[in-house]
Amino acid sequence: MQAFKRIIKIKNYFAEVLLMTKFADLKGFIFDLDGVITGTAKYHGQAWHQLADELGVTWTEELANGLKGVSRMDSLEMILKAGGKENDYTPEEKVAYATKKNDNYLSLIKNMTPNDVFPGIKEFLDDLIANGYQISLASASKNAPTILGHIGLSDYFTKIVDPATLSKGKPDPEIYTRGAEILGLDPSVCAGVEDAAAGVASINAANETSIGIGDKQELSAANVIFADTSALTLDNIKAQMDN
Secondary structure: OHHHHHHHHHHHHHHHHHHHHHHHHOOEEEEOOEOOOEOOHHHHHHHHHHHHHHHOOOOOHHHHHHOOOOOHHHHHHHHHHHOOOOOOOOHHHHHHHHHHHHHHHHHHHOOOOHHHEOOOHHHHHHHHHHOOOEEEEOOOOOOHHHHHHHHOOHHHOOOEOOHHHOOOOOOOOHHHHHHHHOOOOOHHHEEEEEOOHHHHHHHHHOOOEEEEEOOOOOOOOOOEEEOOHHHOOHHHHHHHHHO
């Protein structure tokens, strides 16, 4: 029995070492934008809601939540499918509707300022840079550079995944794999930060450490979870990874 306890103790020790090594090996952080750095979901929701009304599709909370982290064209397809209208429009008409939604969205976000950055984010970014971590952005939004400019964070994100170059959206791992690639890092030494279940699934599939911001139950697949961005610090991440 004593020998058995000793084996268990040794196994637990090495498990802790492996987890600590995993944190120690992190070299890059890859961020989603909406819901992590700032909140544009309400503007997306307003613009999509307006378009759904125009298309004669009933807008529901379930539909709104399903669009989180999803690309523009995929979001349009989801709305059309919800109304049984996915085959009612030509590809050209769909592009026109998506463009119309985006124009409405851009008019809504033009008044965003640095005050719209979520609590703790700028401090966390400063801490990452001070500690030598690399940073990239993996947002499905083609408007990400514009938003970063409005909220004063462009200088932090000089490396941004271009969603136009992706063949698949979240939860496919492509966007987070690309986020590591543009940093010149292996995905295994990167952590992704997300607020949506599809994004967490994308990070996990890319073989990166997933950090979820939001509801613990909804983001249960994440390796590390915080209720909000104010708790997002290197010390807190390490504490959860080493626990």
